[in-house]
Amino acid sequence: MxxxxxxxxxxxxxxxxxxxxxxxxxxxxxxxxxxLPFAVPEPLTPVAVFDGRAAVAVSWIDGAALPEGEGDxxxxxxxxRDLREVPLAAGLRQALATTREPSPRGWAGILAEDVIxxxxxxxxxxxxxxxxxxxxLDPVPDALVHGDLAGSNVHWSSDGKxxxxxDWDLALPFxxxxxxxxxxxxxxxxxxxxxxxxxxxxxRVWDQTFGIGHLIxxxxxxxxxxxxxxxxxxxxxxxxxTA
Numbered sequence: 078m079x080x081x082x083x084x085x086x087x088x089x090x091x092x093x094x095x096x097x098x099x100x101x102x103x104x105x106x107x108x109x110x111x112x113l114p115f116a117v118p119e120p121l122t123p124v125a126v127f128d129g130r131a132a133v134a135v136s137w138i139d140g141a142a143l144p145e146g147e148g149d150x151x152x153x154x155x156x157x158r159d160l161r162e163v164p165l166a167a168g169l170r171q172a173l174a175t176t177r178e179p180s181p182r183g184w185a186g187i188l189a190e191d192v193i194x195x196x197x198x199x200x201x202x203x204x205x206x207x208x209x210x211x212x213x214l215d216p217v218p219d220a221l222v223h224g225d226l227a228g229s230n231v232h233w234s235s236d237g238k239x240x241x242x243x244d245w246d247l248a249l250p251f252x253x254x255x256x257x258x259x260x261x262x263x264x265x266x267x268x269x270x271x272x273x274x275x276x277x278x279x280x281r282v283w284d285q286t287f288g289i290g291h292l293i294x295x296x297x298x299x300x301x302x303x304x305x306x307x308x309x310x311x312x313x314x315x316x317x318x319t320a
Contacts, residue, residue: 084121084134095131099124100172101246102133107172108245111163111221115156116232116241140232140240148263149237154271156231156239157260161253163221173221173250184295185212188286191301195308200315204287211286214279219250224293227262249297254279258289288314 078086089095102120109117118135125132163169182190185208193204223230224247232240257272258280269277286292291311294301301307 080134080137082137082139084137085118086132086134088132089130092129095126095129098131098133102135104172104245104248105135107169108221108248111166111169113163113242114159115239117245118241118243138232138241138243140234142229142231143233143263145228145262146264148260148267150267150270152233152237152239153260153263153267156226156242157253157257157272157276160223160226160256161220165219165221165250169221170250173248183298184292187295187298187300191304192287192295192308192311195304197312200312203315203319207286210282214252214282217252217254217279220253221248222251222253222255223248224255224259224296225290226256226259247293251296252279252283255283255289255293255296258284259293261289287311288318 078088080086087098089098102124105118105120109119116136116138118138121134121136123133165173188208189205193201193208196204223242223245225244226242230244231242234240254272254276257268257276260268260271261280261284265281268280272280283289283292288311291307291314294307
């Protein structure tokens with residue numbers, strides 16, 4: 078529910094989301110305290126629980142999303158650098174960790190053992206190849222990764238200045254090239270001009286691992302609640318994005 082210029086009210090739809098909402102508000106507080114040069118929603122009320130659901134009001138972030146395919150590489154590059162350079166202090170890292178319940182297998186194990194064997198036969202070897210490419214990337218220091226950095230989650234002013242970033246529910250410490258891949262919403266050529274060559278290369282590899290929007294769901298290492306549904310979304314992406 079939106080109260081323009083005042084607040085946005087988040088209301089959970091499922092018991093699991095209701096349970097997670099207080100932790101997500103702690104994460105917002107931690108991100109908001111990190112000194113980012115743009116607005117982040119701030120919790121305005123305690124989380125209210127009712128009938129297995131939960132609700133909370135967060136601060137209003139003005140501005141609007143850019144249309145798909147539009148964006149200034151300079152401004153996008155600065156946003157990505159600002160996120161990458163946030164110190165992952167103990168408090169922020171702890172807040173990021175409390176929103177997840179990782180499996181010991183990690184994200185690669187989930188893809189290799191749960192997802193790829195369920196792909197249609199014609200895609201299994203290709204799926205393993207793409208996973209191998211991602212696993213072969215050289216490790217880089219963890220950075221604050223938003224995980225859904227595109228579209229309606231990034232608000233800009235009418236003159237193209239960044240105002241704020243919403244919806245941090247998928248945030249995690251990981252390779253900052255993940256957020257660069259998310260910014261392909263603005264076009265891959267824009268991303269190429271916004272970041273250095275290695276970040277661009279890594280972003281393309283991450284995206285090719287079943288699409289960045291799908292991959293982010295497994296990166297925290299939390300087991301998928303519905304693997305068959307996940308596969309059902311991956312296959313059309315593969316069909317559409319593979320020459």
